[in-house]
Amino acid sequence: MFRGDGRAVVPISASMAADDDKRLAAEAAMAEVVDGMLVGLGTGSTAAHAIRALARRAGDGLRIDCVATSETSAALARGLGLSVRDFAAVASVDLTIDGADEIDGGCRAIKGAGGAMLREKCVAAASRRMVVIADGSKWVDRLGGAPVPVEVLPFAHSFVARVLEQRAMPVLRMVDKAPYLTDQRNVVLDCRFAGLDPAADATWLQSIPGVLGHGLFLSEVAAAYVAEHGNVTRLER
């Protein structure tokens, strides 16, 4: 592609721009991190930017401990020199920084495209404060465009899928022609709801035996940093 003056212009792809926005959102959330904190590390490409930003801050002298919401995030953080504690021995977290698949203006979110929603929900619940970081494509007027991931005990997955069909179209998540397994070795049913009623559907999902967790985060997120075209907006609950 050439400009009017004949000089070549390299088009920036939408995904590169989105990744820059993810990084910007992650860096904006660093303002929340204070010396001495125990920080919950989210999962996904946006959370990975936050982990790298935290590692840079730690390199500059910030003293923090972390817990991770997935084996992948734990490995990334440890590889960058961050101290990652075993969440099994942790009762309370100061601040968790995590991504989302959708976030609305009231800081309600759908999470779990990365399959970590059960650990993410546990760490969020243990956290005094949880903030979401996201690029602008995740900011929606109404939740429900993205599927709601549901983590299911493999033993019960056919039964759970039949129950979920009452309100949604569940699809067993696959990878390399085999069922995708979470870090807990459970399966995931990605559910498209005909018309998602977040509060009612969250309560319903939780009531189904065999459902271990789901990606609706309706009360956990205190604030969100959403970056769009290089500008960061902070949403407050």
Ligand code: 5RP
């Ligand atoms: C993982 C998640 C992620 O935070 C969510 O899927 C967003 O991922 P990304 O930042 O890669 O778009 O919930 O379970």
